[in-house]
Amino acid sequence: MDDQMVMDDQMLDQDQFQSYRALYVHIPFCKKRCAYCDFTTEAIESGDPRIESYMDSLIMKIRRYSRQEILGQLETVYIGGGTPSHIGNKELSRLIYTLSLSMHLTPEVECTMEANPESLTLPMVKDIFALGVTRLSMGVQSFDNEVLQTLGRIHSASQAVEAIKTAQVRFDNISIDLMCGIPGQSHQSFVDSVSKALALEIPHISIYPLSIEEETPFEKRISQGLTEDIDPDTQASMMQEAEELLFAAGYHRYEVASYARPGHECRHNKAYWTGVPYLGIGRGAVSMKQNDHQRIRFNEEGVIETLNRPQMLVEDLFLGMRMSEGVSKEYVERIDREIEGTLDTFESLIDDNLVYEDAGRLKPTEKGWLLGNVLYGRIYSLEP
Numbered sequence: 001m002d003d004q005m006v007m008d009d010q011m012l013d014q015d016q017f018q019s020y021r022a023l024y025v026h027i028p029f030c031k032k033r034c035a036y037c038d039f040t041t042e043a044i045e046s047g048d049p050r051i052e053s054y055m056d057s058l059i060m061k062i063r064r065y066s067r068q069e070i071l072g073q074l075e076t077v078y079i080g081g082g083t084p085s086h087i088g089n090k091e092l093s094r095l096i097y098t099l100s101l102s103m104h105l106t107p108e109v110e111c112t113m114e115a116n117p118e119s120l121t122l123p124m125v126k127d128i129f130a131l132g133v134t135r136l137s138m139g140v141q142s143f144d145n146e147v148l149q150t151l152g153r154i155h156s157a158s159q160a161v162e163a164i165k166t167a168q169v170r171f172d173n174i175s176i177d178l179m180c181g182i183p184g185q186s187h188q189s190f191v192d193s194v195s196k197a198l199a200l201e202i203p204h205i206s207i208y209p210l211s212i213e214e215e216t217p218f219e220k221r222i223s224q225g226l227t228e229d230i231d232p233d234t235q236a237s238m239m240q241e242a243e244e245l246l247f248a249a250g251y252h253r254y255e256v257a258s259y260a261r262p263g264h265e266c267r268h269n270k271a272y273w274t275g276v277p278y279l280g281i282g283r284g285a286v287s288m289k290q291n292d293h294q295r296i297r298f299n300e301e302g303v304i305e306t307l308n309r310p311q312m313l314v315e316d317l318f319l320g321m322r323m324s325e326g327v328s329k330e331y332v333e334r335i336d337r338e339i340e341g342t343l344d345t346f347e348s349l350i351d352d353n354l355v356y357e358d359a360g361r362l363k364p365t366e367k368g369w370l371l372g373n374v375l376y377g378r379i380y381s382l383e384p
């Protein structure tokens, strides 16, 4: 029995495991690799026959899972990459049509698709909207051409603006990613990018500090002294500047890197942070299934990690601290009955102003997010 069949058998064991409520579909193709990227993706021309055969196999899997009745409870779908928009309208339409036949892709289901500015077209926007996509997440990163060049992005700032306007022909639920702390990026450049996003009325904005991943062109350039290294203090002050601008514009920070206007939070990402079982389909996709005793993460090759119950509970606390809503005090008290010292740890986090109590919930403070390693490290030290 191969690994895939083993995983399929486990997935069929629905008496034991909770139903999947979120679906991730991975499209591992891009036009060109960005200088900082270590995701599972491959640079390929959009008409390459390997894309069609990859999509064939995705579609076969979705149909099989539908027959196995494991797609009936899905509340969110996320088509991510890579660059989904790079594979073109025909392949995307095949995929979304298959999803609409295989699960209840009703308007209540949040269905997000990622797109990059250089490959999003008006016909694509119209078709994916008609087939059931409800939300577009655009990889913009910056509205400054020099910064985009440093990152190795293949689109310009004006292409990003055009793509957003094209998306807005059908979608009001749009998210963009912006990055801060990029070598050579001034404070003004970053602030201008956030202001541009606000002027474009984007209701969801994710702000990430650039991180240097191993074996990327960026890492090589830094190690050779060709590019300056990132500065965590600059990144922290840019994150704070973004927060001030976005708060003033009526956004709330519902997760450490995510800002939304009311009602525009990403339900799919919230599923990851609240211990909701998810199914991942595709080359780099990870799935998570769980029951009361264990949480298992796996991909197409097999099991990646298995958490026992105490490890699951600690992970839930950690994930809760990524979100502004935190965790309920009652939940922490329940965990304290199973993991000694949980309440004491939270009391000491409150004493250190990393966590605060508000209306029966324990929530991370601004300082807690800034010193995330300390906050998360103390929670993980609870693991028996």
Ligand code: SF4
Pocket (backbone or CB within 6 Å): 029, 030, 032, 033, 034, 037, 038, 039, 041, 081, 082, 083, 116, 139
């Ligand atoms: S577009 Fe996204 S996935 Fe593709 S190489 Fe760039 S960062 Fe990586």
